[in-house]
Amino acid sequence: MNTLEVMTNLNKVIPYFQAIFSADSHTIIGYEVLARIETDDGIESLGPFFHDPTIPMEFSLEVDAFIHEKALEVILNKKEDVLLFLNVNANYVMIDNGEGLLTRLLTFRERGLMLSKIVIELTEHNVNGDMLMVATLCQKIKALGVKIAIDDVGVGASNLDRIGMLEPDILKVDIHALKSNQQTTSYDGVLYSLSLLARKIGA
Template sequence: MDPLDVLTNIEKTLPYYQAIFSADGHRVIGYEVLARFQNEGEIESLGPFFHDDAIPDEYRIEVDYAVLTQALEHVLTQEEQFLIFINQNPNLLMNDHGESLLELLQLFENKGLSLDRIVLEITEHNFSGDLESLQHLLKYYQTYG
């Protein structure tokens, strides 16, 4: 998939939801947001797009936030209170010290989404920055729920 196709057709990006089950209660406790792209009638995973370091960070962030915005808008329409699992690349997150993501989440908090329903999934083993700075950011996020 050509990254420019994704960027010039960002309206064709969409969230898919993968159920997360509780081992204790054997029930769905939340959904992981997965990014997809509708390409000529086919639905393709955007995983390779997000993992391609040759694609500029700002492009990957733009697409990620477009999908995340759609997902959070959908969550606001649901009566059931479930957790929302969001994958974040720590290298991209630290570009602006996590401020863009926090601003997006606070926008949805103002619309009625409780931030304690958000679970960030972050893989540290590919992180190329200062781990202490990342840990500081995550503690900062925790103060918001």
């Protein structure tokens, strides 16, 4: 679908919930929210929409907010004690210094949602702006009881110092990408370094 079709069919945009399992208990501990859209040909991923650099940032923010609202509505009415992982593009939310995201979280807290169930996922190596400003936003989010996760750690241009600045609660490592990265000389060494970082920052 092209951009216009997505923006004029927001009523057909839906969240999909991908289960996250605990390696210890083999039970579902949370769900990652994925954006999908209903089309005449079936359900399609909105991944290409969000990764298209030609799409205006405002459009991506609008669809993102729409998906988050729907997903938060679902978990608000669920009695199940699970985490909800919301993907957030730091470059986009920093347009308003994160005020839109914070307002959304506070609105749902007022409606009775326990924000300790929410995990905001950021991808550190995609951040183009001032990392100090992003770190400040992360502190504000964590002050609400929301957890911060850094996605795709060890992939691309991940920088351990930058990750440390954000003080995340969770580090998500893409094992497949890490193993397939030919520039990674020591797979075990990278994982060891990440484990040391996690211990140091309490993640």
